[in-house]
Amino acid sequence: MIVQGREEDASVGGIYAVETMDVAYGYNNRSILFDNVNLAVERGKSIALMGRSGSGKSTLLRIINGSIKPIRGMVRVLGVEVYGRYSNGLRRRVAYIPQSLGLVDNATVLENILLARAADSPFRALLGLWRKEDVDEAMSILKSIGLYEKARSKVNMLSGGERQRVAIARALMQGARVVLADEPVSNLDQDNARSILDIFKEMGRRNSTSSIIVMHDRALAEEYADEAYMLADRRLSRLW
Amino acid sequence: MVVWVLILIALILAYFLGLVDLDSWLKASRNLATFVSELYIRFDLLPDALHAVGETFIIALFGTVVGALISYPLSAISAQGITSRWLSLTVRTIANMLRTVPAIFWGILFVVMFGPGNVAGAVALALYTAGYLSKFFYETFENVGKEHYEALGSLALPWMMMAKALFKHTEKQMMSHIMFMFEYNLRTASILGIVGAGGIGYYITQYVSILNYAAAFTFFIVILLFVFLVDGVSYIIRRRI
Structure with a gap:
């Protein structure tokens, strides 16, 4: 599988795409969800983040995404220290795929993917007048992930696996250097799960895109992840 | 207790x-009897009544369409997480004011x-609708879920x-x-005529003021049937959406 995406200088910001140092999060100082979380994700690597429900995996992902602030510690993404919200430049280099996927339900697959370029020409995007080169690139990405035929379908008419692919296609269109995916394969059968994880792997190889993937299936993680971490008892420990 | x-x-x-005055109750009963005795449909007035319903329909439709158009930007600015907090609060206050009056x-x-x-009726309804729909819309946005906002936010969308x-x-x-x-x-357009703001209410008020209850009743029945019809059609459409 050849995954299309923006070719960019992967060396900016050092060898690590994501680093966390002594990160802690809690709802107040007495109820700490996790503490001393240290993570270093190299560029192009796929990381599996595992742990029981409620252990804080999604929260850690949201901290890295800049959606919420940690109560302690430092987060660095693509060489930039993050204190809550990202700057716009960094923002577009990090794609966040939550469990709900964040797709625009009544829009077509193509429109969802083109949203990744809306910030380049907002007024054209507002009127739905997309640039031809953007449409061509989106179609090329769709072809590479096997959704070419579904370009004009509404995303709420797609299967779970197809919707997941659309979310990933949007991250590719975005030119993301880091993808944070919250349980992208949890509700998929093994074949679909493998094809999704293949795309993440290919993104790493081809575009040096790092991915942090929350998942539960250890066998799948062993098969696809370069490294795996377990979040349990408020600590993050490396599995391999 | x-x-x-x-x-x-x-x-x-x-x-x-003065409600314990028996005379006033007797007088009220006689008035009611007179009123009821004059409640019949005046078929000669049906064309006028249908015309008045048409006016009411146009007032309501204009108010809804223009109000919805105004509420689009108002709700987008009012919803938390799209624009800055102070701007959201300011516009939300304006929308609340439109709705409260x-x-x-x-x-x-x-x-x-x-x-x-x-x-007057059409413009009044447009403003009122803008206030109400803004609230409906921004609450719908806010129910979308944080994760959804964050995912779309990662695209740095204006x-x-x-x-x-x-x-x-x-x-x-x-x-x-x-x-x-x-x-x-x-429904609201039907009563705005009481203050002179057009629609079927205006005609009903005029007929009541000259004690022509049959004419008022004819207009009332026509609008009642029309509202039932619109409610039914709207219900079917909403179920299919």
Whole structure:
């Protein structure tokens, strides 16, 4: 599988795409969800983040995404220290795929993917007048992930696996250097799960895109992840 | 004990309001009998009644369409997470104000401005609708879920584009809100005529003032049937959305 995406200088910001140092999060100082979380994700690597429900995996992902602030510690993404919200430049280099996927339900697959370029020409995007080169690139990405035929379908008419692919296609269109995916394969059968994880792997190889993937299936993680971490008892420990 | 206290209060207040006067009740009964005896349909007035219903329909439709158009930007700015907090709060306050003032008061204002007639009613309903739909819309946005905002936020979308994406995402709910508002506006447009702001209410008020109850009743029945019809059609459409 050849995954299309923006070719960019992967060396900016050092060898690590994501680093966390002594990160802690809690709802107040007495109820700490996790503490001393240290993570270093190299560029192009796929990381599996595992742990029981409620252990804080999604929260850690949201901290890295800049959606919420940690109560302690430092987060660095693509060489930039993050204190809550990202700057716009960094923002577009990090794609966040939550469990709900964040797709625009009544829009077509193509429109969802083109949203990744809306910030380049907002007024054209507002009127739905997309640039031809953007449409061509989106179609090329769709072809590479096997959704070419579904370009004009509404995303709420797609299967779970197809919707997941659309979310990933949007991250590719975005030119993301880091993808944070919250349980992208949890509700998929093994074949679909493998094809999704293949795309993440290919993104790493081809575009040096790092991915942090929350998942539960250890066998799948062993098969696809370069490294795996377990979040349990408020600590993050490396599995391999 | 509470019930006895309530009964006592009701009796005292009824005394002060003159409701315990038997003569006034007898007079009211005679008036009611006269009124009911004159309630019949005047078929000769049906064309006029249908014309008045048409005016009411146009007032309600204009108010709903223009109000919805105004509420699009208002709700996008008001919703938390799309624009800055202070801007959101300011616009939300303006939308609240539009909604808090009853449509009939907006009607009075626009009758003063434009004179009596349909224009006053249509503009009054547009403003009132803008206030109401803004609230419906921004609450719908806020129910979309934080994760969804964060995922779209990671595309660094300008606020207008973010709003467009959210409108598209919640399109069905938005349409349902607009349909509901149209039904509501049709009823409101029917009574705006009381203050001279056009619609069928204006004709009903005029007929009642000259004690022509049959004519008023004819107009009333026609609008009642029309509202039932619109409610039914709207219900079917909303179910299919």
